[in-house]
Amino acid sequence: MADRRLITLALFVATFLVALDTSVIATAMPTVIGQIGGIHLYAWVFSAYLLTGTVTVPIYGKLADLFGRKPVFLASVALFLVGSMLCGQAQSMEQLIAFRLLQGLGAGGVLPITQTILGDVFPLEERARITGLFSTVWGVSGLLGPAIGGFLTERVSWRWVFYVNFPLCVLSIVLIAMFLHERIQRRRHSIDYLGAVALSAAVALLLVGLQTTDNPLQQALLYVLAAVLVPVFVWQERRAPEPLVPLWLFRRRAIGVSTLGGLLVGFGLYGQSTFLPPFIQGVMGATPTLSGFVLAGSSIGWPIASAVGGRLLLRLGFRGPCVLGGLLLLAGFVLLLFLDAESGLWAPFAISCVLGFGFGFYTVATILAAQTAVGWEHRGVVTSASQFTRNIGGTVGVSIAGAIFTAGVATAASLGINPNELLSPAGRAGLPASELAFLQGLLAGSLRSVYMLFVGVAALATLVAMFLPAGEPREVSEPGLEPAAVPVGAQVAESRE
Template sequence: MRGVARARVGFTTNCARVTAADENGPVRTGTSIGLRSDRGPVLLAAMLATALIAIDSTIISTAVPSIVADIGGFTEFPWLFSCYLLAQAVTVPVYGKLADLFGRRPVLLIGIGVFLVGSVLCGLAWAMPVLIAARVVQGLGAGAIQPMAVTIVGDLYTTAERARVQGYIASVWAMSSVVGPTLGGLLSEYASWRWIFLINVPLCLITAALVVKKFAERVQRGRPRIDVRGSVLLTAGLTLALLAILEGGQAWAWLSPAGIAITGGAVVLLTVFVLVERKAAEPVLPLWVFKRRLLVVSGIIAVGAGAIWLGLSSYVPTYVQVVLGHGPLVAGLAVGALLLGWPAAASQSGRIFLRFGFRVCVVLGTSLAVIGSAFLLTLDEETPVLLVAAFCAFIGLGMGFTVAPTVIASQSSVGWSERGVVTAANMFLRSTGSAVGVAVFGAIANATVGSRISEVAGTAVDPDLLSVAMVRIAAVMVLLAVVMLVAATRIPARIVEQPRTPDGV
């Protein structure tokens, strides 16, 4: 792991550079932020934290039958996924701002603690409503863990190093996405479904211990003014907005009283939020995030990437099993090709953007995503599963050259005091893309398959109809990839890198 060496960095929030340090940590005077970390262990902690979130996003999928058989609640089990996603997504922007005010370390430790408590509560749940509530607690912790891991990487590593390190993070996410469902099935079958949550306890403790011992951060900024009104309005508005996207057309009709009330409430709350943020001293989500071209372009790309990722990981396994007739293992390996291509490209993207610039790298990546998505339009009942895997791997390569470089470019364009907000905003938009993907792709599948489900023998899905649905979903992916490509061409040709720390270190 070249370049992952011990780093001692001292910096201040004013113009005076602080350089005095000893074995007990940096010596500071005045308003300052001190950081002295062993980068290797801190990176390991970031990777473990990422694994916690990635595994928990998928591990429950194969355990649902065991959970329902034990505590009941079959009709409510979809909320185990939705409530976790909601709680995680809506809190990410708030945690990002808190990290810029109080430092990354306390926010990450709070997130780990909340996630640990949620995991224990999930493991002890005796009824489905209790388990759903515990999943909300888990999501609240996950909302802090995910952006902090990426933000800390942005603080500790230079632009040249970040591509390789982001490749490590992407590899962990990829492996966890494959390991999660498998581990969930094994624990449910040979132990108890409760262990899919309780296994998080030692992982949380190890991660927290690494952060406490190896990531030394000290923030002295007087008394920051927390934007309480903005935080409440943003969280409530985003909750209603994502709830409308996730459940609209399924739990309730779009034009039903409930659908109109939830959507209208989201619009009102977010409108009031914008008005409040204009006057806030320390806005939780500064409006300049939506005015800087690079950040806006990166956000558009993040939304598209989240939607395409969701579409592939959700529908390719079903297509392989129902249409092509293979088992779950083969289906998992097919979509796993996406997860292999992504980190491989991400780890090598630095060679491209350091030599040719971020715009060239991201245009290359989005072009590969367009081509790979177009390949999916050829899918039918006779497509070899190896070809499906090759298409997924091709899209994965495109995503690897796209997602990590846009995050790195965004982080490089801002200083320490803005990096938490920028990173969190990008991740929130990726989550929003996934939520929108759930709604759009689900609507396409239901319109194609559900319209004639009564004509199909029994309750099985007609493979021919599902094949058509998959091609239609692929057409939307092509459109999304094209939008990402157009956005990529708007990335500034030259990005002025800002100091990783306030004093230019």
């Protein structure tokens, strides 16, 4: 039991590091640009991390199934650590971006392997409860990240935003190395190199294409190349002895539905955090600090719902909590349509809480349903598929919503009015009353169009949730669907009690 607690602590620390990384760097970046320059490459500091962190997720999941969770987890945390230290040494924006690529390579393995180890170490009853604990990591990191980043940047140096990862990474590595024990059936494996290259290239081309908004021809070419690689990947997965992503797994209803649900939830999750702040600051006139506090409502609701949902699904099955989560998401995005300039800040805060509850109920049900539907030998793949599709859904969703938003505010530019002034406190103060009212109405209308998109996605997510298997959680597994050609190992992962 002591070993299991120390393993949980190590996984908690690793999850906190990766969750914190996103929010802590944002507050340091203005200072970084001031010292090393490269403002024209600002977005790539985040995009580079997202790119490698997304592309590698399914690869790590498969490697964990083939060679065990322990070596893959240790390698991913070590890569994250090396990338963090190098980021702290960057002397130019180009170097920082290159080192963020390396850091993302490590981060891509931490979250899915953490969830996979939890699935190995804890039975379903305990896992349903502890998932809520791990969900609090995201809430705490969302609240503390900007403050930690600002403090380190102001009081020490922006480089310590990266150096602070060192002791926590070492702690996680030592605890897992000492206390996670696995029994692996050693045998030769056929690594699916072509499948890994095809999937990685397709996703990389898609993500780079989404970032290439200033060159429509180049963007279209990237999309075409990504689309061409998809059938290549499917063809390879159907013929490979040990495919990177065994496609037959998604014929299991729990896995297929959970994966599709994760894609839709990612769409709404990233969209809410991206497109609610402009309304709060631009239309309602709140400060960035108050906007951050409003968004914290989601960070409060999510862990509570995960903890409650984990207990509910043990009694009601996976479908009930998942549908409840979908309905809460639908309600939250519908309520966003009724916000206006006169609304009090309590209104978006309450809506953010509702959305947090929705995300919490939905994600805990889909992740645990997918994990329960397979044994040890495929748990890494299905867990990483959940994380992968959520990242892809979020990236694509923000790009689509961004196009709708940009088209909406383009009217101001055509009239010679700069819409950016509305989001700048100094610029806003200098606007004539007529222009201020016009821009507020224009921004509100553009954002409501985006919220309507999210309403549709939430409705679709709710519909998808209804297809999750009903009944007791342990009835989800559907043995006997493995194709005869698929070698299923007899690996067993254990933690000493």
